[in-house]
Amino acid sequence: MNSVSALGLSLPLWPLLIFSALIVMSLINAVCNRLGQPLRIIDPMINRGIIALICARVAFVGLHWSGYNDLMAILDIRDRGFHVPTLCIVFALGLCQWLYGKVRKESGAAFFKRTLILFGAGVIWCVGGWWSYQAIHSAPTQWPDYAFESLAGEIVSFAQEEPTKFTVVNLWASWCSSCRAEMPALEQAQAVFPQARLILINQGENRSTVEGYLKQSGYQFDNVWLDPTSKMGQWLGSQAVPITLVFNKKGELVTGHSGIISVPVLGALLE
DSSP states (O other): OOEEEETTEEEEHHHHHHHHHHHHHHHHHHHHHHHSOOOOOHHHHHHHHHHHHHHHHHHHHHHTGGGOOSHHHHHOGGGOOOOHHHHHHHHHHHHHHHHHHHHHHOOOHHHHHHHHHHHHHHHHHHHHHHHHHHHHOOOOOBOOOOOEEETTSOEEOTTSSOOOSEEEEEEEOTTOHHHHHHHHHHHHHHHHOTTEEEEEEEESOOHHHHHHHHHHHTOOOSOEEEETTOHHHHHHTOOOSOEEEEEETTSBEEEEEESOOOHHHHHHHHO
């Protein structure tokens, strides 16, 4: 759920850190190539990372096959559905294969020294970025004691009803293209996961706008609440949408997802 808000978008933290770390590592390697022996290190790492990502996507789709309806849904990686253990194992094996080949062809200390420097710089960048983010952003742990208004005009709150095993809260807006893209998945999730109470909380729009969008689109949701002042975004510390939050029966925030969500990814969050 850790994300960085920019221009109304919710960008996931770890992909940003890894991408920026690769840029830093590339710059360091370029400087080292100018000052010493030219070594090709970054490209093989990126290639093996891409292979690992493909394998992780295939593994995730295989584990959640029933949630993907067609080929386009499988190829749509905006939901960030990747099997992390597969990603780590394939990437580690790829690196070992690469290093073993280098040992057989080049037994120079310069290669290993450069590799250790780049890996160390990347790890320090990612860990330092994550630590800085955690120090600046204090994530809430319990759902807020806020009152909202439903589309039926009723005053509602999270603790008003006896909650199910999970309460899934989706923060969205009708102007947001990513929010509109995930609406079919949310409508399907409402039927697929009876153990979860799904609540869509609109951020910053009035009743007529929300009702008009839902009517025009034909979506049917049991719980659509209005938050015209975007106090949920202020509580979370992020005004970007869409964001999906998962609370347990005690009202504790257990996990979340920033950006477009799919039925398989939501199912993985509820496991």
